[in-house]
Amino acid sequence: MKKKDSILAFVSGLLSGIFVVPLLLGALGIPGFEVVLTALFGERNPWAIVFSVLLIVLFLFVTNRLSKKGEQKNV
Template sequence: MERKKRNLILTFVISFASVIFGLPLLYTLGVPSGDVVLTALFGKGNIWALVFSVMLILLVTFGVGKVIKSST
């Protein structure tokens, strides 16, 4: 049980660090932010941008959960 807990904490720390260091790097390289992309795809104030964002968040959440469940 201890090894599983340590692996989950390590995964969280690595993921957090990659976001903290990765997002500024992407911004420096000129990659547009999420709201700019959604506005370009769907237009300003479109409800489908919100639906698309929620679906994307759910997809990532369930995908990560499935990977964690399969590794334990």
């Protein structure tokens, strides 16, 4: 049952991150990630892709570490 709950939480977090958060931030006047990347690196700059990939890898690494840490506490 725990695995089903964690999958449901993951899917709901993913959907809210894709659909709800950008709408709320846009309503507040906060620019999206693509606007920030264009402002930082300019158009068609390969460093923007490298920066994005590094952020994704960092996020996955931290999430994995926190997940393993939580599993150790439950055992």
